[in-house]
Amino acid sequence: MNFCREESIPDDVLAERLNRENQVLCIVNSRRHAQSLYDRLQGDGRFHLSTLMTPEHRRRKLEEIRRRLRDGERCRVISTSLIEAGVDVDFPTVYRAEAGLDSVLQAAGRCNREGRRPAEESTVHIFRAEGGAPPLFRQNIAAADTALRQFPQPDDPAAVHAYFSALYQWKGSDLDRKHIMEQWAAGAQGVAYPFRIVADEFHLIEQPTTPIYIPTKENGPLLEQLRQGSFSRGLFRKLGQSAVAVYPQQLQALDSGGHLEWVDREIAILRTPELYTEETGLQTEPETGQALFG
Numbered sequence: 001m002n003f004c005r006e007e008s009i010p011d012d013v014l015a016e017r018l019n020r021e022n023q024v025l026c027i028v029n030s031r032r033h034a035q036s037l038y039d040r041l042q043g044d045g046r047f048h049l050s051t052l053m054t055p056e057h058r059r060r061k062l063e064e065i066r067r068r069l070r071d072g073e074r075c076r077v078i079s080t081s082l083i084e085a086g087v088d089v090d091f092p093t094v095y096r097a098e099a100g101l102d103s104v105l106q107a108a109g110r111c112n113r114e115g116r117r118p119a120e121e122s123t124v125h126i127f128r129a130e131g132g133a134p135p136l137f138r139q140n141i142a143a144a145d146t147a148l149r150q151f152p153q154p155d156d157p158a159a160v161h162a163y164f165s166a167l168y169q170w171k172g173s174d175l176d177r178k179h180i181m182e183q184w185a186a187g188a189q190g191v192a193y194p195f196r197i198v199a200d201e202f203h204l205i206e207q208p209t210t211p212i213y214i215p216t217k218e219n220g221p222l223l224e225q226l227r228q229g230s231f232s233r234g235l236f237r238k239l240g241q242s243a244v245a246v247y248p249q250q251l252q253a254l255d256s257g258g259h260l261e262w263v264d265r266e267i268a269i270l271r272t273p274e275l276y277t278e279e280t281g282l283q284t285e286p287e288t289g290q291a292l293f294g
Contacts, residue, residue, distance in 0.1 A: 001111050001122040003154050008128040014095070015040035023068075023075045026095040027107050028129060029137050031080055033097075035280050038078045045074030049083055052281030054214055056241040058082075060278075065089060083110065090114045092122055097129040100140030101147060101163040104154050126154070143167040209245035212260065213269045214276050216242055226263055244276075250284040 009017075018024055019042055028034050031050040038048040045068060047061055068075035069090060081099070083089065084106035090113035096104055104126055112122035133141055143166040144154075151159035215223060219242045225235055246254070251268075254260050259272040270276060275283045 001108065001119055001124060003108070004123055004125045005148070006125055006127040008130065011037060011040060011130045014127070014130075018076050018078075018095070019043070021076060021093055023072075023091055024093045024095065025077045025079065025083070025089070025091040025107075025110055027079050027081060027083060028097045029081070029099060029133050031281075031284075033129060034078050034080050038280060041076055041078070043074070045076060047075065047077045048280045049077060049079035050281060051080065051082055052244055052284065053278070054242045054244055054281070057278050057281070062087065062089075081106075088113070090116070092117055093125070094123075095125045095127060097127060098133055098141045099137055099144070100167070101144040101154060101160060103140070104144065105160070108155065124154075139170060140167065143170065209247055210251050210266065210268065211240070211243040211245050212251075212254070212282065213239055213267075214242050214244060214282070215270060215273060218242075223269060226267065226269070231264075231267075244282045246282070246284055253285060 014026070015037060018026055018037075026037065028037065031052050034048060034050045035052070038046065047065055049058060049061060053061070065075055065077060066089060067073075075091075077083075077089075077091075081103060084103060087110070089110050091110055092112065094107055094111040096107040099107075104124075108124045111124050112119075132138075143163050146166045147159045147162035148154065150162055153159060213219075213223060213226070219239060222235060222239050226239065251260075254270075254275075255268075257272075259270065259275060261269040261271045263269060270282070
């Protein structure tokens with residue numbers, strides 16, 4: 001496949017380019033950006049994927065996306081990085097907002113995945129998103145930039161090595177600021193591995209999220225069980241298919257607007273159904289009369 005690195009592309013220009021494609025995947029770094037770009041697409045065959053959608057609705061969308069790709073129908077997808085996590089799709093063209101080199105290569109794995117097209121017909125565009133990247137991504141992007149200045153081809157093993165070397169050099173001790181590996185090594189010497197400590201200290205995503213249950217025609221009886229105080233593991237497993245996880249600032253925005261029904265201090269049901277659609281998921285910036293939270 002071909003890799004094409006581009007400068008900053010304004011959202012309107014990016015949407016125009018995506019609208020001209022028959023089948024294309026565009027991966028961006030935030031759920032807000034994914035929703036904004038999706039709103040700029042026109043016509044049939046446009047899809048949005050992010051964790052602001054329930055797992056059940058994402059599953060349905062992916063089934064339709066795969067069918068369209070297989071049948072050669074128009075299919076333009078705007079997604080967050082969730083599609084990089086083992087989702088089996090095959091597009092002729094992929095756009096990836098600047099990110100770490102590992103993310104870029106995961107995105108590239110969705111381009112000509114099945115090897116049915118010539119390399120010259122399979123392109124991965126790496127672009128700088130309008131407004132730049134969220135702070136969380138900036139160090140990874142800088143490390144990728146450093147690596148690609150030395151080795152321009154992203155899938156060159158030398159570029160990958162240079163990327164992780166730069167990342168490790170810059171982040172250093174921050175990669176294990178809780179000294180988990182140090183505690184693990186000490187435990188190994190005493191043949192007493194600190195499983196409990198590691199379980200308590202290690203979080204892949206540090207910022208906590210809260211699930212919000214989205215009412216549907218199918219889960220009405222399950223939500224009623226929840227309201228009546230049934231907090232069984234089986235019930236939560238079933239309701240998990242219609243839940244959206246939100247960050248504290250998003251939870252605060254929804255709660256301050258009166259859009260949540262609290263069953264328990266940590267269990268919330270969406271009270272305003274208009275804030276959720278199958279197309280783009282949960283709108284986490286409702287009008288509250290106050291500043292909107294990101």
